[in-house]
Amino acid sequence: MNIEDSLNDVVAINSDDDDEEISNSDKPIIQLFKRLITNNSKQSTVLTNTQIVDILNKEFKVNLSELHDLEGDIYLTIMKKYLKDWPQWDEFDRVISSLKDKNKEAEMERIFETKYINLKNYLKVMLNSAQILAKETVQKVIDNKIELTKESNKESSDRTVVLEINASRNQLNQLFFRQPNMNLNNTVFNATYSLPTQIQLKTLPLEAILNWWGVHICLVNVTNTYVYKRETKHELKHVLVNKCITSRLNPSIVLDQNIQVSNYQRNTSKIDTSAYIELINKITSKSPESSDIYEFIKKDLKLLPQSVHPRVIYKRYTNKYSYIRYLYVNTHNDVSAEFKNIDLQLEEMMSPMYTTVLGQILDSTPSLIVECEPCSAKFTGQHLVNELKNHFNEQHQNEPDWKCTNCKKRITMSALAQNWWCHRC
Template sequence: MEDDNDVTITGVTDMEALIHIPDDKPLMQLFKRLIGNDTKQNTVLTNAQILDILKKELNTDVVYIHDLELEIYLNIIKKFLKDWPQWDDFDKSVSSLKSKGDIDAIKKLLDVKYNNFRDYLKAKLDVAQPLIKNVVKKATAKKKEADDDKMNVLMEVSCTRSQLNKIFFRRPNPQQRNTIFNFIDGPTKIVLDNISIEALINWFHIKVEVNLPSFVYRFGMTHKLKHVLLNKKINETAVAPTVLNQHLQRSTNRKNASLLKLEDIQYILKEILASIPHDYHNGQLIRATLAYIETHLVRNHKSGGLYLTYYRKYMNKYAYVRYLYADVPSDSNFNNINKYDLQLQEMIYPSYYYEIGKFVKSEIISKLFIYTNWIKFECLLCNKVFLGPDMTEKLKQHILDYHFDQPDWQCTNCKSIYSMLYLAENKWEHKC
C-alpha cells in the first residue's frame, strides 16, 4: 500500500486481449490486469475502484452511509486485497500455464480464484459489519455531545408543497453547479389512482365550511409540521417518539360563549340531511361530511354540552416522520459521496379543528337547495376554494394532480410505514 488512498498488488505477463471480462465484475478485471502485467509493474486500485468492488461484487452500496463507516470499509478492503493468502499460488499457477500457452486452463483458473477471492472478502465483511456499526454509533454519539453547544442555523425557504417534497438533493449535484437545491420541476405525471370520499375530507390541510342562516360550522385538518435539514452522514440520531395530548382543547378567547346541547346540533344536522334531494349535486360528499361532523361531536362531547367556540384535537397518539430529498444522478465525485446525504426531515403532528360560528335552532331548514354555495371545501396549501355543482370532481382532481404523489409517513413510535392515502382514509389514526 503506497498511501491512504491506494492499495498496490504485484502482478505477472500480457494476455489481456485473449480474455473477455464483463464490466460488472471488477474483481475479475483485477485478475485480468495481473495476468497481463509482463513488466511486473504495480497494479494500483483507487478509492473509486474499491467502491465499485464493494457495490458490484460484495452487495455493499456505500453511497449514503456514514463517512466514518465508509473509511473503515475502504481500509478493510485495502488490507485484505493485499493480504489474500492465495496470491502466491495464483502467481505461480499463472506463470506455469502461460509458459505452456494454455489459455483455456488460465480461464478456468481465473474463475476458481475469482470465486475464492470474492468469498474470502465477503467472509471478512460479514465479521466486520456489526463491529463497524458499533464504532460508528459510538463516534456519532460523541460528536453529537460536542455539537450540542453549537448554534443552530435556521433557513427560511418559500416553496409549494410539491416542491418541498424534493427541494434538496441528497448531495451536491455536479450537473447543476454542485447546488443542493433542486430548482428544476419534474415531469407532469398522469395519476390513475382513485381517491375515496373519506380521504377527500381528511386530506392534508383541507378545510370545510357549512354556512346556512341557522347554522355555521367549520372544520379541517390543521397539521403541525416541523422541518430539519439533516446530513445523514453525520446525523444518525433516531427520532424519539413523543406522546401527543389527545384530550380535546377548547379556545378560551370567547369568554361568554353560549353552551349548546349536543342533541340540538344533531337535530340541525338531521334537518340538513333530510332537506337534501336524492339527486342533489355532490350528495355523496355532503352526506359523508355531515356524518363526519356528527361522529366527531358525539365522540368529543359525550356529556352532551359544547360551546359556541373553537376546538382542536390531535388525531394520533404519536407524530409521523418522513425524509424528503431528490436523488442525484450517479457520478464519480468521491468527495461528494463521502461527505453528503442531505435529507429534509419532516415531522407531522396530525390534528383537526372545528368551530361552531352560529346556531339558531328555531329556524327550520325546509328547502336547502335554495341556498347557493352553502357548503365549500378549501385547500389551505393552495388557497383554492371548491364549491358549486362540480365541487366533488374538482376537489378530487386537484388532490390527484397536486397532492396525491406524496412520500410515505413513518410512525415515530412503532416505525410502521403508511401512505398518505391510507392515513387520510383512516383519519390519521393507527394502533401501534
C-alpha cells in the same frame, strides 16, 4: 437662502448659481457663502458628499479615510443636517442682500468672515456632541463582529441554523437533492422540479381528502358566519440533515389526545351537539350529492362533547405519537469523491391535529364550502365533490410515506388520512 432636502442624499441650499464649481480653498465655507450670492436666480446649490468631506477635512481636520465607515457616515449625516438647520441663514441672507444692492463688497467680506466663524463654531459644537456617540456606536459594531466571529468558529453541533423556504407542498416534497447536483453547478436545491404528467391509476378516497392537511370544511350562514368549521392543523417541524454524519434521535413524545378548548367564554350558553347533527340531516336531504361530506361532518360532531360552547375552538391530536419522513431527490449521476460524505434529507415531523368551531344555528340553510388551503382553492356548489376529487387526484397524489416515531411502522399518507391520522402501534 432657505435650506431644502435633496433626493440624491446631499445637502441642498438655495443659491443664485447652479453651474459654478466650488473652488478648492482652505476655507470651503467661505466659498459656499460667495457662491450663494453670485446672481439673483433662485436655484439650488447642492453640496455632494465629496464636498462635505472637503469641509470636514479642511475646516475641522476630520479625515474620513482614517475612520471606521460607520463613524464617517455619522459625521456626514451631522453635517448635512446642521448645515441646513443653521439658525443664522435668514439673517445672513437679509444682510448680504442689502449690502449687495449697495455694492458694498468690503462690508460683505467682513460679514463673510464673521458668519464663517459663527457657522464653523456651530458645526464644531454639533460634531463634538456626535463624537462620543459615534465612537460608542462603532465600538458596539466591532464587539458584535467579534462575537459573531467567535460563534462562527464553534462546532456546528453548538449552533442552530435556520433556513427559511417559501415553497408549495409539491415543491417541498422534492426540494433538496440528496447530493449536490454536478449538472446544476453543485446546487442542493431542485428548482427544476415539476409535477408528473402521467395518468394516476389510483384515486384518493373522499374521507382521506377531507382529512388531508390544510383542508377546511365549513358551513356558512347567509350572514357570512360559521355554523361549523373544521380545519386540519397538523404541527410540522422541518430539519435538513446530513445522514452521513448525523444520527437523528426521534423520541416517541406522547401527544395528548384529549379535547382541548381555546377561546373559552364563560358567559356563552351551551348548545347540544345533537342540534347540529339534526341540522346536518336536514341539509343532506336537500343536497344529496354532498351526502358523503355531511356524513363525515356528523362523524366529527360525535367526537365532540355532548354540549358545546359556540365560537369556541375545540382541538385534539388524532394520534398518540408523531409521524416522521425524509424528503429528498436523487441526482441520478455519478457523485464525486468530495460529495461522498453528503446525504442530505429533509426531515419532516408531523403531529396530527384538527380543530372544530361551532357557531349559532339559524333558520336558513347554510352553504357548504371545502377549501384546500395549500393551493388556495375553494369548492362549493352542486359539483363540489367531483371537483374536489379531481383536484386532489391531480395535485396531491405524490406524497411520500410516513413512519410512526414509536413503532417505526411505515404507512401511506392516503391510508393515514383515511383513518383520521390514527394508527395502533
